[in-house]
Amino acid sequence: MDKARRKIIIDPVTRIEGHSKITIQLNEDGLVEDATFHVTQFRGFEKMCEGRPFTEMPSLMARICGICPVAHLIASAKACDALLAVRIPPTAEKLRRLINLSQIVQSHALSFFYLSSPDLVLGMDANPAKTNLFGVLAENQQLAADGINLRKFGQQIIERLGGKRIHPAWVVPGGVSEPLSESDRDAILSSLPGAFAIIKRTLDWFKGIIGKYGEEIAMFGNFPSLFLGLTNRNGGLDFYDGGIRVVDSSRNVIANGLDPNKYFEYIGEKVDPASYLKSTYYVPIGYPSGIYRVGPLARLNLADRCGTEWADRELINFRGLERTAVLSSFHFHYARLIEILYAVERMEQLLTDREILSKHVRSFARPNSEEGIGVAEAPRGILIHHYKIDDNGLMRWANLVIATGHNSMAMNRSVLQVAKHFVHGAKIPAGMLNRVEAVIRAYDPCLSCSTHAVGQMPLHVQLLSSTGEVVDEVSRPD
Amino acid sequence: MSFKLIIGYGNPLRSDDGVGWHVAEELTERLPNSEFEVVQSHQLMPELAEKISRSELVIFVDATRGERPGEWTCKEVHKQAPVRAFSHAASPEGLLALAQGVYGAAPPAFLFVMCGGTFEHGDRLSPTVAERLPSFVAAIRSLAFAGRSQNQELAAR
Numbered sequence: 064m065d066k067a068r069r070k071i072i073i074d075p076v077t078r079i080e081g082h083s084k085i086t087i088q089l090n091e092d093g094l095v096e097d098a099t100f101h102v103t104q105f106r107g108f109e110k111m112c113e114g115r116p117f118t119e120m121p122s123l124m125a126r127i128c129g130i131c132p133v134a135h136l137i138a139s140a141k142a143c144d145a146l147l148a149v150r151i152p153p154t155a156e157k158l159r160r161l162i163n164l165s166q167i168v169q170s171h172a173l174s175f176f177y178l179s180s181p182d183l184v185l186g187m188d189a190n191p192a193k194t195n196l197f198g199v200l201a202e203n204q205q206l207a208a209d210g211i212n213l214r215k216f217g218q219q220i221i222e223r224l225g226g227k228r229i230h231p232a233w234v235v236p237g238g239v240s241e242p243l244s245e246s247d248r249d250a251i252l253s254s255l256p257g258a259f260a261i262i263k264r265t266l267d268w269f270k271g272i273i274g275k276y277g278e279e280i281a282m283f284g285n286f287p288s289l290f291l292g293l294t295n296r297n298g299g300l301d302f303y304d305g306g307i308r309v310v311d312s313s314r315n316v317i318a319n320g321l322d323p324n325k326y327f328e329y330i331g332e333k334v335d336p337a338s339y340l341k342s343t344y345y346v347p348i349g350y351p352s353g354i355y356r357v358g359p360l361a362r363l364n365l366a367d368r369c370g371t372e373w374a375d376r377e378l379i380n381f382r383g384l385e386r387t388a389v390l391s392s393f394h395f396h397y398a399r400l401i402e403i404l405y406a407v408e409r410m411e412q413l414l415t416d417r418e419i420l421s422k423h424v425r426s427f428a429r430p431n432s433e434e435g436i437g438v439a440e441a442p443r444g445i446l447i448h449h450y451k452i453d454d455n456g457l458m459r460w461a462n463l464v465i466a467t468g469h470n471s472m473a474m475n476r477s478v479l480q481v482a483k484h485f486v487h488g489a490k491i492p493a494g495m496l497n498r499v500e501a502v503i504r505a506y507d508p509c510l511s512c513s514t515h516a517v518g519q520m521p522l523h524v525q526l527l528s529s530t531g532e533v534v535d536e537v538s539r540p541d
Numbered sequence: 542m543s544f545k546l547i548i549g550y551g552n553p554l555r556s557d558d559g560v561g562w563h564v565a566e567e568l569t570e571r572l573p574n575s576e577f578e579v580v581q582s583h584q585l586m587p588e589l590a591e592k593i594s595r596s597e598l599v600i601f602v603d604a605t606r607g608e609r610p611g612e613w614t615c616k617e618v619h620k621q622a623p624v625r626a627f628s629h630a631a632s633p634e635g636l637l638a639l640a641q642g643v644y645g646a647a648p649p650a651f652l653f654v655m656c657g658g659t660f661e662h663g664d665r666l667s668p669t670v671a672e673r674l675p676s677f678v679a680a681i682r683s684l685a686f687a688g689r690s691q692n693q694e695l696a697a698r
Contacts, residue, residue, distance in 0.1 A: 177587065196639070197622040197638065197642070204642070207643055211587045211591065211639070212591070214587070
């Protein structure tokens with residue numbers, strides 16, 4: 064056997080949001096030595112916004128993504144609230160929460176039903192040409208229909224509140240631009256039972272099949288790490304506001320109520336020359352030991368409770384998976400479903416709030432601060448927008464800490480774990496590609512606005528010698 | 542209630558890629574609301590399948606790259622599950638297959654495609670495409686009002 068060091072490159076990774084590749088480095092004995100998840104696209108929004116009026120930021124930043132524009136809209140609007148130094152009306156906060164939860168539902172539905180359920184329905188070794196919604200439809204029509212209908216449910220609420228499904232401009236500095244009408248409130252309320260039935264049915268189905276995925280649960284990013292996210296004053300799940308909590312792999316709280324406005328004191332960002340995605344770490348522990356995960360798995364590991372009846376019941380089942388924190392990234396899927404359940408229940412609470420139809424939904428002010436930070440939980444994890452403006456209200460500087468960046472180190476480590484389990488020698492084994500992609504998919508990385516994707520995304524894997532010679536190669540069918 | 546559905550899709554911030562949106566805007570003003578529903582979309586999303594299944598006719602309007610900007614084609618499309626990897630954006634054929642598979646009905650459907658001249662950043666059509674837009678809209682409007690056999694004849698031309 065050739066003793067040269069080799070690399071396996073997966074480029075691009077399919078069924079995720081955006082463009083990326085994976086490199087797996089083999090040593091001289093053909094054993095996996097390292098693995099890297101590279102983000103190969105560059106957006107540059109932080110530079111683009113310099114010189115623009117800060118009032119444009121929510122609409123501009125929403126363009127970062129076609130899947131989770133609402134998360135950027137909210138984090139951006141909160142940063143602008145801080146620039147205005149205003150307290151937004153209570154109803155405006157509730158309405159922002161409502162649209163954020165709608166986005167959680169539609170984004171999680173896309174991730175689970177459209178992108179990951181093919182792996183769960185058809186199996187990790189299924190033909191990649193069939194691992195799509197049509198494959199799911201052929202095997203489980205109810206699941207396919209539920210996925211489409213649940214995503215539509217979330218999208219329709221965003222459209223109803225924001226005026227359009229993609230890049231709504233309803234969330235503005237100081238609140239929201241329009242109050243909720245009684246007819247819209249009633250229409251959304253009437254759609255909740257259907258969504259609730261779908262997510263309950265899906266949870267039952269999922270819990271019935273996870274027993275088949277013991278091997279994947281064991282090796283899909285199953286390692287100790289910190290978990291980081293927002294909790295409310297009572298330690299409960301919160302997608303809009305609160306303090307930052309950090310727990311360890313035993314669910315011990317190592318930091319609680321951290322001020323999101325001082326994120327730079329405890330969240331470090333490291334630039335990786337191999338990727339346009341910055342990696343973050345927990346500063347008190349340092350790099351790389353300060354690896355942490357964010358998103359659904361983290362949120363359910365660190366919150367004391369969800370705060371709604373049925374989600375809290377499911378949280379008990381979720382916590383029963385392991386005696387400590389739930390460590391396997393495979394369980395991002397389970398956590399995602401529980402969060403959908405929570406979102407549907409929480410929407411009902413918000414919509415039946417007596418203030419929800421109040422006409423006072425926006426506070427007005429001129430800029431009162433040169434610096435503002437907005438933090439919210441996006442579907443994939445905590446999202447931070449940090450702006451500085453000049454005396455004329457023009458943007459001088461921006462820093463965006465994106466949810467997927469928080470999970471960057473964990474994704475690398477997860478790919479490494481899967482690759483070590485499957486790759487032994489110079490050949491790329493069947494099933495490895497699907498699983499390396501599937502573990503990335505579990506994190507639901509959102510690398511770009513999907514509406515900017517161009518062309519097809521075939522999978523191409525090369526095994527290269529240290530001299531660049533291709534010694535093995537696998538391609539997805541065209 | 543029965544209705545005909547027109548879906549203009551593409552990226553309206555990429556110049557001629559947004560021709561489907563421009564067509565949709567024009568038709569929204571010219572077609573009776575009681576008979577037609579007009580949708581603008583960045584991509585063909587699976588969520589459109591349900592609406593498609595309830596319609597009596599679907600017309601998709603898209604842009605494409607090509608050597609002759611402003612030229613357009615029309616063809617009848619039929620339901621077909623994709624043979625390529627598919628995630629959250631679909632083809633007209635795939636959406637029809639989803640409509641049939643999930644909701645039990647897929648109506649007759651036609652795809653109008655105009656060749657774009659530029660796909661750079663911008664929210665305006667290129668002069669050539671803008672000049673051809675009225676005749677493009679008129680052809681789509683004719684097909685929208687015609688019966689199915691007439692539609693097939695029109696598409697065949």
